[in-house]
Amino acid sequence: MILEALLCVIFVVFLFGKLWKIVDRQYFILSLCKRIHTVDGSPLESKIFVTPTKTRFGNNFDLLSFTPATVFNFLRNATAKAEGRNYLWYFFNAPMYNVVRAEEAEEIFQNPKLITKNMIYELLRPFLGEGLLISTDKKWHTRRKTLTPAFHFNVLQSFLAIFKEECHKLVKVLNQSVDKELELNQVIPQFTLNNVCETALGVKLDDMADGFRYRESIHAIEEVMQQRICNPLLYNLVYFYLFGDYRKHVDNLKIAHDFSSRIIEKKRGLFKSKQIGQVHEDVLGKKQRYAMLDTLLAAEAEGKIDHQGICDEVNTFMFEGYDTTSTCLIFTFLMLALHQDVQQRCYEELENLPEDSDEISLFQFNEIVFLECVIKESLRMFPSVPLIGRKCMEECVVNGLIMPKDTQINLQIYDIMRDPRHFTKPNDFQPERFLPENTVNRHPFAFVPFSAGQRNCIGQKFAILEMKVLLAAVIRNFKILPVTILEDLTFETGIVLRTHQNVKVKLLRRESK
């Protein structure tokens, strides 16, 4: 009797084991997801690197109790282990495919079915709603079409005046910091936030009574998003509510949303009066300039967008247009300080411009080639957006792999742009790489700091112009000397690439001619 029962148990265990093996070929059972397979039936390992898991539950627990710095190092180590191949994790009920090669990234950027963002972006949803960055399908297409004219050449022309004004203000501040250590993180973000606030909303943040509070709230929102990125448990709303900074986050979201919503309401009133030929002044009684919000209000008048939609788009611009540009500027200043020869070459290039910076035209800014190479090389080495994510909404074939529905794709921009096959000595700062004659044979998707394909950055021309205006003004007025060196810095991956330490330089006033 006992023997029979034992045999029965052994048989059931054997059967269960067999069944488990069969199912496990298709599904990573303990990670609760379907597996990726190759189209030609070859072993997956022959095409990509399958990252070994720390537990039997996929890579789900590999990231627990991470900090922004350890996320950065984790990603770099993962890429190093893959030895130049794209690599896979089984993560969060779905496979996560990491792309580090331009060749395979191209197919993803170009695939019109792969335009939906992945789960990381859900952390931004409470702030950005259905704005351009997160929305998908028809809504995204319509909005993108509506907003594209807001970045037209003629519009940039009118934004140039704003950039110059903010630049004058900043140069005045910098004049007081000559010969002292200057923390770039204390001054640059204010410059880019002021710019994006005025170009998006049409108001000067420094003139607004609650401008400071708004600025603080944006910082706080980002900090919480950063925390959540580092701890997958905090993605869960209940866990976030119980153990995270949920209340603080909600309060800050309210401050930021109320601020933009209030301005939108006031601007709507002015827009309507303008339509019937009254008033041309803004909320503070000053002469009105074009702002992106005007394009949105015009779309609202045509019934193409509602109040919530406008709020989402404005918040998206503020968010996307602020930290990305300040991060790039900080790294560019750092690299200029560390490479005096490059800085000197920029200075000489700028000597050809009119002495009065107010007279430098958009056309002339576009012609500053070497400085643009410097910006691009900084973006290559230190991309403000180090990774972007997509999601397969249905089973799809990508890079010769069959990806189940819900597969998450990470385009590791940081690693793509440090691929030695496309950039020799990738860790060396060499702006000459971007001179037109040196880019001819480069893979078109090897340099993608603004993403590529349909969902590329709508604000890239805006950003390059804004950064050129400030860099040109600072280089013409000051010699930038190094204080921080790269070895002092701990890099952190959040929504944007950051350093744990503030970046410091020293300015010397240049002799006026």
Ligand code: HEM
């Ligand atoms: C150095 C500065 C900047 C960098 C490196 C940058 C980078 C990027 C990247 C990589 C994306 C794609 C994100 C993704 O797919 O997840 C993106 C999208 C976007 N960027 Fe930028 N950006 C910069 C500046 C700006 C500025 C100044 C604005 C607006 C004023 C802006 C507005 C946007 C918007 C709205 C999107 C979403 C576009 C869409 O999906 O249709 N960006 N940016």
